[in-house]
Amino acid sequence: MSSVVDSIGVKCSRCGASYQAAVYRLIDAAAQPELLSRVKDGSLFLRECPVCGQRELISSPVIYKDLHLLVCLSGRPLSVEGLDGMKGRLVGDVGSLIEKVKIFDAGLDDIPMELCKFVTRQEMAKDVDLKFLRLEGADHDIIFTYPESGAMQMLSVGFNVYEDCCAIASRNPDLSAEGLARVDRDWVEQFIR
Ligand SMILES: [Zn+2]
Structure with missing residues (x-):
């Protein structure tokens, strides 16, 4: 193909x-x-x-x-x-x-990433649309972008937050996706709310 x-x-x-x-x-x-x-x-x-x-x-x-x-x-x-x-x-x-x-x-997975975005939104106490941009630096900081006040903002989150979310996802069998799955904010929040 x-x-x-x-x-x-x-x-x-x-x-x-x-x-x-x-x-x-x-x-x-x-x-x-x-x-x-x-x-x-x-x-x-x-x-x-x-x-x-x-x-x-x-x-x-x-x-x-x-x-x-x-x-x-x-x-x-x-x-x-x-x-x-x-x-x-x-x-x-x-x-x-x-x-x-x-x-x-980047070698990451979107399920822990959606969890990571949820945790980050809670930390920020803001309802923003976070998008993964890239890993940065020797510590593999997670760089998110989000729109605010008409401009694109950037936010750096420690890789340990993502690793913690990987651990949560691996302990929770509901947090897995088969076939052609829609894995987004709504999907992940149904398991944590
Ligand atoms: Zn034209």
């Missing part, structure tokens, strides 16, 4: 020009490892107007897969046959797809 790309006619939201944009339906980073960095920096999901340069997010349904992970961005629930030991995840938006890829590419 390799990636599937469509060319679709779109209209620029700023200048109104019509142009053809490349839209990925299947991103096969196992066959094309060079796509991984374009998923992680988000550039694969941007189209650019050739007239005025306006960049816009492409948020149509897409499947991402590499050797260990399959992420499906879709508005409706669906099942995928033959995951063959791969992690399967269902997400509802591009930002969540990118975050899943970043988490697993």
